[in-house]
Amino acid sequence: MSDSMKEVVEALDPVSRHIIPPDIALGTLVPLKTILELRDNLSLGLAYVTRAPNKVTNDVVNIARALAGDDAAKNLPHLRRCVKPADIPPHLKTQFMNEGNGRQVHLGKSNWLYIVLGPKDEMSYDELVKGLANIDDIRDDIFVGTIPVPLLAPTSQVQANMWSQQFWQTVYRKNNPLGPHPSTISRTEAVVSRDASVWMTLAHQIAKKSQKAGYGEPIGAVIVKRTIPGKNESGKQTALKEGARESDFSNGEGAGADGDNCNSRPEADEGVNGIAHGAAAEVPDGIVQDVKQPDASNLEAQAQDSTKSDPEAKETTQIVAIAADARWHQQEKTGRIGNPMAHAALRAISMVAQKLVRAEDRPKSEQKMVDFEAFQDKPLLSDEQLVFDEDHPCPDGYLCHELELYMTHEPCTMCAMAILHSRMGRIVFRHRMPLTGGMSSEDRGYDMCGASGACGEGLCGGGQGLGLHWRKELNWTLLGWEWESDSIESLPVDAHLHA
Structure with missing residues (x-):
């Protein structure tokens, strides 16, 4: 012993x-x-992505939010809204380089970013293109791609890393929406x-x-x-x-009003690649189910x-x-x-x-x-x-x-x-x-x-x-x-x- x-x-x-x-x-x-965790941990859907110069990313995000609404679930808060070309998964990099001015975007020290616009089912493609055409810096070469993304938040850092390689840069917020x-x-x-x-x-x-x-x-x-x-x-x-109602606790996944925007400064990597840093990461999701628990x-x-x-x-x-x-x-x-x-x-x-x-x-x-x-x-x-x-x-x-x-x-x-x-x-x-x-x-x-x-x-x-x-x-x-x-x-x- x-x-x-x-x-x-x-x-x-x-x-x-x-x-x-x-x-x-x-x-x-x-x-x-x-x-x-075992049955709903990976539910895939399609999302629109685009690319734009660093200085107009906030304009792009505002257009996407206007079409998809402010619902955090629709805005996919567990995915990084803005990602540098070098940080997207390799298979997407190969695909996007051959479309439009993709090679120029991926060569050298690019000041472009890829931006997740939202779920495909929540916005019209025509209205999206029409809105992006109002931005001077991308109206001549509007790129809108469709990628599969996980619709639910990851339940561990290992899972987030795996999804980042398979689908898109994913954020683990130290919570578990499924347990x-x-x-x-x-x-x-x-x-x-x-x-x-x-x-x-x-x-x-x-x-x-x-x-x-x-x-x-x-x-x-x-x-x-x-x-x-x-x-x-x-x-x-x-x-x-004693007890607490489920509504008394933060979901732990939602993004704040400003957390959805991409930082326009290229040197601020965390601001550019991250979203919803103000989210309540340590608040449990769904542990309390009724007034008795x-x-x-x-x-x-x-x-x-x-x-x-x-x-x-x-x-x-x-x-x-x-x-x-x-x-x-x-x-x-x-x-x-x-x-x-x-x-x-x-x-x-x-x-x-x-x-x-x-x-x-x-x-x-x-x-x-x-x-x-x-x-x-x-x-x-x-x-x-x-x-x-x-x-x-x-x-x-x-x-x-x-x-x-x-x-x-x-x-x-x-x-x-x-x-x-x-x-x-x-x-x-x-x-x-x-x-x-x-x-x-x-x-x-x-x-x-x-x-x-x-x-x-x-x-x-x-x-x-x-x-x-x-x-x-x-x-x-x-x-x-x-x-x-x-x-x-x-x-x-x-x-x-x-x-």
């Missing part, structure tokens, strides 16, 4: 230190992609990664114990509470009363600001619930479904709820309603009992608000929705379940189970992943990661199993 991991273990509560295995398997966190804000992902991942290996190793341990005892499949779940000093811990109030980025930022005032305060993490799969407990093991109400995630969430009820000193009901208890949410293993006997670290919170869930396998659709409804803040899982999982967004291909003849012809796989960890149309979103590790044994299950 490394020194850094020893430091993490020593900071845990006594119960966690007692039940964690001596050897902690290390792993890497990989953020989950949203359905929008969680990058600053939120990186900041949260830096915190979670410090002890994620501990909780994932513990989830594997409880999963194997349950399988050995014959209670269920080798699937385990661990829920922890991360306490940040100075942060408001009243989860019930934050989840149900707090903005994750703002909450994290407030927490960081509050911790600065107390240098002695330290972040603490405490285990709240641990549960294994118990689908075969008190049930004959026939078929491959078992008791769906005894999945590991559901059992863990129910144990959290029971702790909250216990904290309110409600009278216990010993009456047994039915002979068979479907939920199986009472502790079955000794590790489950030890954690269950401990008090909830934040008993006034709303169920699982802002808690962290670590699972050996990707939860099924039923469990994924339960995780959302419980207001879980983060989820980390190891084994992806392409056929049955509800968190991943990747398309489900056919014949993914690899079972020879087990599925029947054309019945295995197909369709699109649900990506329930971050969906803009839902009233709660949580951050998700896949945990990759080669230092711990795998826990294989049937590909059709609902975890």
